[in-house]
Structure formats: structure tokens, C-alpha cells
Amino acid sequence: MAGLQPPKPSTRPARLARRAATAGFRVRDAAICHHRRSDPAPGCLQPGGRAVGVSVSCIVALRDEGGMAGPALAALLAQTQPAQDIVVILDGADAATAQAADAIRDPRIRVVERSRDGLSSAFNHGVELARGDWLTFQTGHDLRPAHALAALAAQGERADLVLAPVVREGETPAAEFAALDALLPEGGAIAAGDTAFARALGAAAALPLAPAGLMIRRETARGLRFPDGVCFGEVFLHLAALARAGRVALMPGAAALRPRHLYTARSEPMDGIAILSLALEALAGEPRLQHGAFRTGCVARLMRLLGACAARLGPVARREFLQVAGAVVAAAPPLWDALPEDGGGLCPPAAMARFLAMRHGGSAA
Numbered sequence: 608m609a610g611l612q613p614p615k616p617s618t619r620p621a622r623l624a625r626r627a628a629t630a631g632f633r634v635r636d637a638a639i640c641h642h643r644r645s646d647p648a649p650g651c652l653q654p655g656g657r658a659v660g661v662s663v664s665c666i667v668a669l670r671d672e673g674g675m676a677g678p679a680l681a682a683l684l685a686q687t688q689p690a691q692d693i694v695v696i697l698d699g700a701d702a703a704t705a706q707a708a709d710a711i712r713d714p715r716i717r718v719v720e721r722s723r724d725g726l727s728s729a730f731n732h733g734v735e736l737a738r739g740d741w742l743t744f745q746t747g748h749d750l751r752p753a754h755a756l757a758a759l760a761a762q763g764e765r766a767d768l769v770l771a772p773v774v775r776e777g778e779t780p781a782a783e784f785a786a787l788d789a790l791l792p793e794g795g796a797i798a799a800g801d802t803a804f805a806r807a808l809g810a811a812a813a814l815p816l817a818p819a820g821l822m823i824r825r826e827t828a829r830g831l832r833f834p835d836g837v838c839f840g841e842v843f844l845h846l847a848a849l850a851r852a853g854r855v856a857l858m859p860g861a862a863a864l865r866p867r868h869l870y871t872a873r874s875e876p877m878d879g880i881a882i883l884s885l886a887l888e889a890l891a892g893e894p895r896l897q898h899g900a901f902r903t904g905c906v907a908r909l910m911r912l913l914g915a916c917a918a919r920l921g922p923v924a925r926r927e928f929l930q931v932a933g934a935v936v937a938a939a940p941p942l943w944d945a946l947p948e949d950g951g952g953l954c955p956p957a958a959m960a961r962f963l964a965m966r967h968g969g970s971a972a
Contacts, residue, residue: 783813788857880913899946
């Protein structure tokens with residue numbers, strides 16, 4: 608959007624690239640398997656097969672990250688517990704991004720080139736190709752710390768769904784992550800049946816989760832899917848997966864780092880309303896939404912999304928955006944009426960007040 612500028616070059620990508628090189632990963636020392644080819648390159652996983660010893664697949668959606676894509680992939684290859692299956696989706700990627708992906712040659716990487724269809728659709732395509740029992744997601748803006756996949760995998764041994772913060776360089780995780788951590792037993796995982804599970808579920812729903820902060824079982828991702836054709840699909844998948852998870856875990860530390868100043872042209876504010884509508888309708892049919900704490904956490908996450916989208920618009924467009932959002936909330940199923948006016952400690956009171964005003968036809972401003 609107008610007024611936003613690409614990030615200034617950072618020295619961190621270069622450091623990550625050097626770290627990957629010293630770990631033994633060199634360019635052009637192995638073939639990359641391209642989806643468009645009928646004869647996969649040696650070492651690539653074959654369709655329908657299963658990779659031996661692979662537990663985590665990394666799905667990387669690339670579009671216009673340019674020179675940042677190479678360091679992001681190098682960081683994955685330099686993990687202390689590296690994924691054996693990295694699926695790179697070039698979603699109508701520009702030349703610089705495609706070149707950065709092609710420059711890194713490793714048999715664990717498969718590159719899929721396709722016309723532009725959106726981040727959610729790209730992730731869904733990667734889900735279909737992935738071999739691991741667990742799936743992680745990211746874009747070329749996400750730099751994984753060297754321990755990230757090992758920490759995610761460790762939590763995956765005791766949970767159905769693993770959540771983690773994604774932070775900008777030099778910043779700390781949002782307060783919502785500390786609130787969830789305070790509700791979890793030692794070890795960072797909680798199961799249905801625990802007396803604190805319902806409230807922990809609400810706290811987990813309220814998390815400002817980015818795609819790189821989500822690790823989900825492959826069968827769950829294939830059953831739920833990201834909503835095709837829209838941005839912010841991770842918000843819906845996050846809430847829908849919580850509605851069905853029997854055990855939820857929080858990874859200690861950040862799952863990925865992002866540049867402090869990030870150009871986000873791919874985000875479309877109106878897609879926030881599409882996610883809002885889908886979530887309010889689809890989640891209402893889930894038995895777990897009978898828990899008031901979970902409903903409250905979902906409202907916190909959805910209102911945070913609306914606020915972020917509205918902030919990207921000018922005054923006139925913002926007013927129209929909030930009017931449409933208000934109509935969507937007002938038309939949602941009756942289950943969304945039963946909410947604590949003060950947010951119950953899971954949703955900021957001001958955000959809850961706006962949601963309840965929208966429910967009754969009032970202003971969302």
C-alpha cells in the first residue's frame with residue numbers, strides 16, 4: 608500500500624547465510640526438485656512416498672521477498688534439528704525471489720512454481736505435498752533461530768497443536784503469550800480434562816499468532832485447510848485447530864524473527880472481514896465453543912485482526928470497513944451473545960465493548 612517502504616537491508620540475513628555456509632550447505636551442490644518437471648531430481652521425495660525419519664515438514668510460501676528468501680531458507684537448513692522436508696511454493700514470485708530460491712541447492716528442498724493465488728492457497732498446496740507428521744509454515748520474511756525446529760518438535764511429542772511467538776528483531780513476545788504460559792503446567796502442554804484447559808484454550812485463542820508460530824499435525828491441516836483466496840488464513844486455522852485439539856503446547860522462546868520494518872503489501876484489509884465472517888459462522892458449530900472462555904479468546908483474536916486491518920485504511924475507507932464488519936458481527940449466530948462485558952481477563956475490555964456494540968447494531972469505531 609502507498610506510504611509503506613521496503614525494509615532497509617539488514618546485516619542479520621548475511622550472518623545467517625554465512626552460518627549456513629560454514630555448516631556445510633553450499634549453493635549448487637545438489638539438485639532442486641521442481642514441481643513442473645516430470646523427472647524429479649535425485650534425492651527428492653517421490654509423490655506418494657514417505658520420507659524416512661522425517662517428522663517435521665517446513666512449508667515456505669514465497670512471493671516478493673527478494674534477497675530475504677535466501678537467508679530464510681539457509682536458516683532452515685542450519686537448524687540443530689533440521690527438517691528433512693522443505694516445500695517451497697513460489698506463488699507467482701518475482702524474479703529476485705525465484706533466483707534466491709534457485710540458488711540454494713539441497714536435496715531436502717522441493718520448489719513448486721505456480722501462478723499467483725495467495726498465501727493461504729500456497730500453504731494449502733504445500734500441505735498436500737508435505738511428508739512430515741507435523742507441519743510448520745512461513746514466508747521468506749521469517750528467520751528461524753537455530754534451535755526453533757528442535758524446540759517445536761520437542762513440544763510436538765506431548766501435544767496435538769504447538770503455538771509459539773514470532774517476534775520482530777529486538778522485541779519481546781506479546782503479553783498474551785505470557786498469559787497463556789501462566790496457565791500451563793510445567794512442560795508447557797495442557798490436555799482436555801485438565802481443570803484449567805478451558806481457560807487455557809481461551810488464552811491460546813487470544814494469541815496474536817503468525818503463520819511461523821503454528822505447528823500442526825498434517826492430518827489436522829488437511830482436514831481444516833487455510834481459507835483459499837484470502838490473507839490472514841492462519842487466524843482461522845489457528846482458531847479452528849484449537850476447537851479440535853485434545854492437547855495444546857506452547858513453545859518456549861520465539862519460533863521465528865522478522866525484520867523490525869517489514870513491507871506487507873500482500874496483506875489486504877478487506878480479507879480481515881472475510882476471515883471474521885468465516886470464523887464466526889464455522890466456529891459456532893464446534894462443541895468446544897460452548898466454553899465461554901474459548902468464545903472470549905476468539906473474540907479477542909478477531910477484534911485484534913479487525914483493528915490491524917482498519918489501521919491500514921484512511922478515515923473514509925476505515926469507516927466503511929467498520930460498517931461492514933459491524934454488519935457481519937450482528938448477523939453471527941446467537942452463541943456469540945453470551946460474552947463477559949469486561950472481557951473476562953482474556954479480551955481487552957475496549958475490544959469486547961466494540962464487539963458487543965456491533966452485535967447490537969452499534970458503531971464499531
